Amino acid sequence: MAFCHSNNLLLYMAQPSFVSQPVAQVIHTDIYQLGDRLVLEDVNFSIQKGEFVYLIGRTGSGKSSLLKTLYADLSLKKGSVQVAGYELNSIRRSDVPYLRRKLGIVFQDFQLFMDRNITQNLEFVLRATGWTDPMKMKTRIAEVLIRVGLSGSLQKMPHQLSGGEQQRVVIARALLNEPEILLADEPTGNLDPEVSEEIMRLFLQINKSGMAVLMATHDFDLIRKFPQRVLRCENSKVVEVTTPV
Numbered sequence: 111m112a113f114c115h116s117n118n119l120l121l122y123m124a125q126p127s128f129v130s131q132p133v134a135q136v137i138h139t140d141i142y143q144l145g146d147r148l149v150l151e152d153v154n155f156s157i158q159k160g161e162f163v164y165l166i167g168r169t170g171s172g173k174s175s176l177l178k179t180l181y182a183d184l185s186l187k188k189g190s191v192q193v194a195g196y197e198l199n200s201i202r203r204s205d206v207p208y209l210r211r212k213l214g215i216v217f218q219d220f221q222l223f224m225d226r227n228i229t230q231n232l233e234f235v236l237r238a239t240g241w242t243d244p245m246k247m248k249t250r251i252a253e254v255l256i257r258v259g260l261s262g263s264l265q266k267m268p269h270q271l272s273g274g275e276q277q278r279v280v281i282a283r284a285l286l287n288e289p290e291i292l293l294a295d296e297p298t299g300n301l302d303p304e305v306s307e308e309i310m311r312l313f314l315q316i317n318k319s320g321m322a323v324l325m326a327t328h329d330f331d332l333i334r335k336f337p338q339r340v341l342r343c344e345n346s347k348v349v350e351v352t353t354p355v
């Protein structure tokens with residue numbers, strides 16, 4: 111297991127060299143919100159390729175701030191963070207879009223363009239991330255929609271889809287550039303329990319294909335039903351927990 115508490119960093123560093131490079135590695139890192147407010151201190155953990163990790167903690171404990179740090183939305187003042195091959199300590203502003211292509215980001219609020227159909231929503235992201243060939247874009251959009259079980263929705267407008275289906279589109283959007291890790295912030299927060307479970311099964315299915323997932327959630331029913339590794343934000347620290355519920 112690659113996680114380390116701050117007092118056993120040596121154990122962490124003593125991992126044999128054949129262990130694959132983690133997709134995310136956070137060492138002795140302080141997490142600040144805007145206005146220089148320290149939210150989490152001395153954070154240490156790593157996530158290996160293909161791992162599924164829940165991130166839990168009370169409201170305001172720092173889950174979103176941690177995720178924002180990983181996708182370079184909050185800047186790093188102290189510590190070392192490496193994500194998808196990028197050192198965030200030294201990342202240039204101009205490289206942030208390239209980092210984000212290697213991450214899939216899923217939020218609670220779907221953030222789809224409501225005046226564009228599903229194909230157009232996905233096309234927008236492909237164009238913004240450098241795709242130009244219309245045939246390749248069409249194929250990629252069809253692929254990701256099949257993956258999330260929405261192959262019949264290419265021309266639908268977001269309002270014609272249920273909440274669960276809209277979240278599936280958001281997950282499809284996050285998959286477009288085949289990221290190494292999905293960062294999900296309360297992805298089931300707006301969904302009823304049955305639909306939440308379906309979305310969770312989708313995340314697990316994607317995870318099985320080798321993509322790491324870090325999911326912030328308050329949903330203990332999901333954690334009980336689909337146990338995975340758990341990190342908890344509490345008292346300004348991030349700790350690994352074995353009995354979260």
Ligand SMILES: Nc1ncnc2c1ncn2[C@@H]1O[C@H](COP(=O)(O)OP(=O)(O)OP(=O)(O)O)[C@@H](O)[C@H]1O
Pocket residue numbers: 143144145147149167168169170171172173174175176343
């Ligand atoms: N944009 C912001 N500017 C300044 N402080 C913020 C901002 N966003 C959050 N904070 C503060 O940072 C702390 C951590 O908030 P964060 O949103 O990371 O917690 P969280 O665990 O994700 O909470 P929730 O479960 O409610 O989403 C809180 O004290 C919050 O008030």
